[in-house]
Amino acid sequence: MVDMISMPDDSTTAVDRALDAVLTRLAERAIPRGAAALALIRAASDATTGGKRFRPALVVAAFDAFDGDRGATPGLWDVAAAFELLHTAFVIHDDLIDRDIERRGVPNVGGTFRSRARSLGVADDGADRIGDAAAVLAGDILLYEAARLVAVADIAADQRVPLFGLLDDAVLVSAIGELADVEQAVVPGEPETTQLLSTAHDKTAVYSFCAPLAAGAVLAGADAGDRAVLMTVGADLGLAFQLVDDLIGTFGSEAQAGRDAGADLREAKRTPLISLARETSAWPQVSSALALAPTGPIAVRAAQRELHESGARDRLVALIGQTLASVRRRATELPTEPRALIERLATGIEGRIP
Amino acid sequence: MVDMISMPDDSTTAVDRALDAVLTRLAERAIPRGAAALALIRAASDATTGGKRFRPALVVAAFDAFDGDRGATPGLWDVAAAFELLHTAFVIHDDLIDRDIERRGVPNVGGTFRSRARSLGVADDGADRIGDAAAVLAGDILLYEAARLVAVADIAADQRVPLFGLLDDAVLVSAIGELADVEQAVVPGEPETTQLLSTAHDKTAVYSFCAPLAAGAVLAGADAGDRAVLMTVGADLGLAFQLVDDLIGTFGSEAQAGRDAGADLREAKRTPLISLARETSAWPQVSSALALAPTGPIAVRAAQRELHESGARDRLVALIGQTLASVRRRATELPTEPRALIERLATGIEGRIP
Known part of the structure; x- marks a missing residue:
C-alpha cells in the first residue's frame, strides 16, 4: 500500500500528532488506574505503530484534490487520524477472531497480554482468557476513540x-x-x-x-x-x-x-x-x-x-x-x-x- | 435495579423509540447484505430487549431534576438511548470475555451464532469461532452506534x-x-x-x-x-x-x-x-x-x-x-x-x- 499514495511529510507529521494526542490522553488517564490499565493502553498504542497511514493519506489526498482549504479546516488531521484508529481497532479484533497472537512476527495485544499473564504466574488457560480480554478491550477503546475524534473534531x-x-x-x-x-x-x-x-x-x-x-x-x-x-x-x-x-x-x-x-x-x-x-x-x-x-x-x-x-x-x-x-x-x-x-x-x- | 428508579411511561416510550430507530436503521442496511448480516443485527437487537433501561432512566431523571426543558432538547432521548447501547455492547463483550453463551437462560449473541453455525453443518470448533466472531462484531457495532448517537443528537x-x-x-x-x-x-x-x-x-x-x-x-x-x-x-x-x-x-x-x-x-x-x-x-x-x-x-x-x-x-x-x-x-x-x-x-x- 505504501507506494500507491503517500503524504507530504508535513501531513504525516500532522496526522501522527493527532494520533499521539489521542494515545497520550488515554495513557494519562490510565496511569492512575494501575499497571494493567497502562499496559492495555501501551499495547493499543503499539498496534498503531509501523502502519503506513494509508487511510489518513487518502483522506488528505482527496481533501487536497478537491482543493480543500487546510487553514480553514483544522479538524482535517483528527478526521484523518480517526481512520487510522478505526483500522487499528479492526486489526486488533480481526486478530482476536482469527486467534492470531502475533502480527508480522511481533506479539499483538493478545500475545503481549498472554506473556504478561505468564510472567504473573498465570497458567495457560488463564493467560488465554487475559489475552483475549485485552484484545477485546483495546479494540473497543480505539473504535470508540475513532468515533469520538470525528464527533469533537474542529469542523x-x-x-x-x-x-x-x-x-x-x-x-x-x-x-x-x-x-x-x-x-x-x-x-x-x-x-x-x-x-x-x-x-x-x-x-x-x-x-x-x-x-x-x-x-x-x-x-x-x-x-x-x-x-x-x-x-x-x-x-x-x-x-x-x-x-x-x-x-x-x-x-x-x-x-x-x-x-x-x-x-x-x-x-x-x-x-x-x-x-x-x-x-x-x-x-x-x-x-x-x-x-x-x-x-x-x-x-x-x-x-x-x-x-x-x-x-x-x-x-x-x-x-x-x-x-x-x-x-x-x-x-x-x-x-x-x-x-x-x-x-x-x-x-x-x-x-x-x- | 428496576424499582430504584423508573421513568414515566412516555419517557420509556421515547427512549425505546430512539433505540428502535437505531436498530431498524441497522437492519435495513444489513438486509441487502445477506442472511448472516441480518442475523448479526437481530442478535444485537435481541441483546437490547428485556433490559430495564436503567441508565437511560438516570439520564432522564437527572435532566428533569435539574429542570431541563424537554421541548427545547429533542436530543435527550438519543443521548439516553446511547447509554443503553453502550451497556448492551459491554454486556455482549463481557459475555465473550467470560466465555458465556447464555444470559439469563437464553442464548446470547455467541450462543445464537453457535446454533446457527451448527445448523449450517459446522463442527464444534468452527461454531465456536463463528460465535466468538459474532459477539466481537455485534458489540463493536453497538459501541460505535452509542458514540454516533451522541455525535449526531440534536443538542x-x-x-x-x-x-x-x-x-x-x-x-x-x-x-x-x-x-x-x-x-x-x-x-x-x-x-x-x-x-x-x-x-x-x-x-x-x-x-x-x-x-x-x-x-x-x-x-x-x-x-x-x-x-x-x-x-x-x-x-x-x-x-x-x-x-x-x-x-x-x-x-x-x-x-x-x-x-x-x-x-x-x-x-x-x-x-x-x-x-x-x-x-x-x-x-x-x-x-x-x-x-x-x-x-x-x-x-x-x-x-x-x-x-x-x-x-x-x-x-x-x-x-x-x-x-x-x-x-x-x-x-x-x-x-x-x-x-x-x-x-x-x-x-x-x-x-x-x-
Missing part, C-alpha cells in the same frame, strides 16, 4: 452528519465482511465465487477506500455528485486491491507478502482465485496440488504452477483489469485533480500484481 | 464536548475494570480488598451512574459544580450498588439474583465479601466451607452461615452503609430535586440488601 457543523454517514458504513460493512469471512472459512461446502468477491469487497473497500476518499471530499466541500462517484470508484478500488492481495498471498514473494511466500496456499484459504480454478477443467489437478501445499515449499510451488496452468490466475488478473477499467471510466466524471488521484491509486494497485 | 453545540468527556470515562474506566476483573480471577494469590473494591467501582460505577447522571445534568444546563457533585455521588452509588450485587450473588434468593441462589459461592468468585472474611479470625472455618460450596445447595448454605458468623457480611453491610452515608452528605450540596433523586437511588440500593 463545520454541517459536515458532521455526512462524515458519520461514511463511518456508519465503514463500521457496519466491515463487520459484515469479517463475519462472512469466518463463515466461509468453516461452513462445509464451497462458497460461490460471487460470495467470495462480495466478502473481499466488504472486508476492506468501504473503510479503506470509499469512506476515507469521501471524507476528504466532504471536508473540502465537494458536491454530492462527486462524492457519489468516489464511493463507486472506492468500492472497485477496494475490491481490486483485495484481489491483488490474494494474488500476493498465493504468488507473491516473502518480501512482498510480509509473511511466508504462498502462505494462503499453506493455510488452504478459500479465495476467489481458488474458486475460479474450481470452475476450470483443470480442477482435478489443481485440487490434488492444493491438498499437498501445506506440506512444504516444493508442494507450494507445484500448486502455484497448477493454478497458473489452469488459467485461474489469468482470469483473476483479467477481473482485476476489468474492475480498474470500470474505476477509470467512472473517474472521468470527476474534476481533473481528483481524477488524477484515482488514476494514481489504480496504477498503484496494478503495480502490485505479482 | 446544543456546546454540550457535545462535555458529553463526550463523560462517555470517554465510561468507556475507558469500564474497560480497565473489566480487565482487572479477569486478572483478579486468574492471577495466583489473593487480591487485596482495596483492589477488589476498586474493580467493583470501575466495572460499573462510571458508565452506570456517574456518566448518565452527569449527562442528564449537562443537557439540562446544570452548572459545573453540581455536575462534579454528581460524579462523586455517582461513584459511591455505583460502588454501593456493586457491593449489594455481591451480597445478592452470595446470600440472595434465586428470584432476586436471577440465577441459582449462592451462584458466586458455587463459582468460587473472588469478591470483596470473601476478601473481608479472609481478614477475620474465622477464616479457617470460612475457607473450608467455601471449598465445599461448589458441591451443592447444602454446602452453599453452610458457606453462607460461616460467612455470616465470621462477621464479613456485617462488615460489608457496614461498608455499604458508610458509602451511602457519604453519598447523602455530598448530596446536600445539590438543589432540592436532584438531591431527592440521589436519595431515592440510595434508598433503592439499601432496599436491595438481601
Whole structure:
C-alpha cells in the first residue's frame, strides 16, 4: 500500500500528532488506574505503530484534490487520524477472531497480554482468557476513540452528519465482511465465487477506500455528485486491491507478502482465485496440488504452477483489469485533480500484481 | 435495579423509540447484505430487549431534576438511548470475555451464532469461532452506534464536548475494570480488598451512574459544580450498588439474583465479601466451607452461615452503609430535586440488601 499514495511529510507529521494526542490522553488517564490499565493502553498504542497511514493519506489526498482549504479546516488531521484508529481497532479484533497472537512476527495485544499473564504466574488457560480480554478491550477503546475524534473534531457543523454517514458504513460493512469471512472459512461446502468477491469487497473497500476518499471530499466541500462517484470508484478500488492481495498471498514473494511466500496456499484459504480454478477443467489437478501445499515449499510451488496452468490466475488478473477499467471510466466524471488521484491509486494497485 | 428508579411511561416510550430507530436503521442496511448480516443485527437487537433501561432512566431523571426543558432538547432521548447501547455492547463483550453463551437462560449473541453455525453443518470448533466472531462484531457495532448517537443528537453545540468527556470515562474506566476483573480471577494469590473494591467501582460505577447522571445534568444546563457533585455521588452509588450485587450473588434468593441462589459461592468468585472474611479470625472455618460450596445447595448454605458468623457480611453491610452515608452528605450540596433523586437511588440500593 505504501507506494500507491503517500503524504507530504508535513501531513504525516500532522496526522501522527493527532494520533499521539489521542494515545497520550488515554495513557494519562490510565496511569492512575494501575499497571494493567497502562499496559492495555501501551499495547493499543503499539498496534498503531509501523502502519503506513494509508487511510489518513487518502483522506488528505482527496481533501487536497478537491482543493480543500487546510487553514480553514483544522479538524482535517483528527478526521484523518480517526481512520487510522478505526483500522487499528479492526486489526486488533480481526486478530482476536482469527486467534492470531502475533502480527508480522511481533506479539499483538493478545500475545503481549498472554506473556504478561505468564510472567504473573498465570497458567495457560488463564493467560488465554487475559489475552483475549485485552484484545477485546483495546479494540473497543480505539473504535470508540475513532468515533469520538470525528464527533469533537474542529469542523463545520454541517459536515458532521455526512462524515458519520461514511463511518456508519465503514463500521457496519466491515463487520459484515469479517463475519462472512469466518463463515466461509468453516461452513462445509464451497462458497460461490460471487460470495467470495462480495466478502473481499466488504472486508476492506468501504473503510479503506470509499469512506476515507469521501471524507476528504466532504471536508473540502465537494458536491454530492462527486462524492457519489468516489464511493463507486472506492468500492472497485477496494475490491481490486483485495484481489491483488490474494494474488500476493498465493504468488507473491516473502518480501512482498510480509509473511511466508504462498502462505494462503499453506493455510488452504478459500479465495476467489481458488474458486475460479474450481470452475476450470483443470480442477482435478489443481485440487490434488492444493491438498499437498501445506506440506512444504516444493508442494507450494507445484500448486502455484497448477493454478497458473489452469488459467485461474489469468482470469483473476483479467477481473482485476476489468474492475480498474470500470474505476477509470467512472473517474472521468470527476474534476481533473481528483481524477488524477484515482488514476494514481489504480496504477498503484496494478503495480502490485505479482 | 428496576424499582430504584423508573421513568414515566412516555419517557420509556421515547427512549425505546430512539433505540428502535437505531436498530431498524441497522437492519435495513444489513438486509441487502445477506442472511448472516441480518442475523448479526437481530442478535444485537435481541441483546437490547428485556433490559430495564436503567441508565437511560438516570439520564432522564437527572435532566428533569435539574429542570431541563424537554421541548427545547429533542436530543435527550438519543443521548439516553446511547447509554443503553453502550451497556448492551459491554454486556455482549463481557459475555465473550467470560466465555458465556447464555444470559439469563437464553442464548446470547455467541450462543445464537453457535446454533446457527451448527445448523449450517459446522463442527464444534468452527461454531465456536463463528460465535466468538459474532459477539466481537455485534458489540463493536453497538459501541460505535452509542458514540454516533451522541455525535449526531440534536443538542446544543456546546454540550457535545462535555458529553463526550463523560462517555470517554465510561468507556475507558469500564474497560480497565473489566480487565482487572479477569486478572483478579486468574492471577495466583489473593487480591487485596482495596483492589477488589476498586474493580467493583470501575466495572460499573462510571458508565452506570456517574456518566448518565452527569449527562442528564449537562443537557439540562446544570452548572459545573453540581455536575462534579454528581460524579462523586455517582461513584459511591455505583460502588454501593456493586457491593449489594455481591451480597445478592452470595446470600440472595434465586428470584432476586436471577440465577441459582449462592451462584458466586458455587463459582468460587473472588469478591470483596470473601476478601473481608479472609481478614477475620474465622477464616479457617470460612475457607473450608467455601471449598465445599461448589458441591451443592447444602454446602452453599453452610458457606453462607460461616460467612455470616465470621462477621464479613456485617462488615460489608457496614461498608455499604458508610458509602451511602457519604453519598447523602455530598448530596446536600445539590438543589432540592436532584438531591431527592440521589436519595431515592440510595434508598433503592439499601432496599436491595438481601
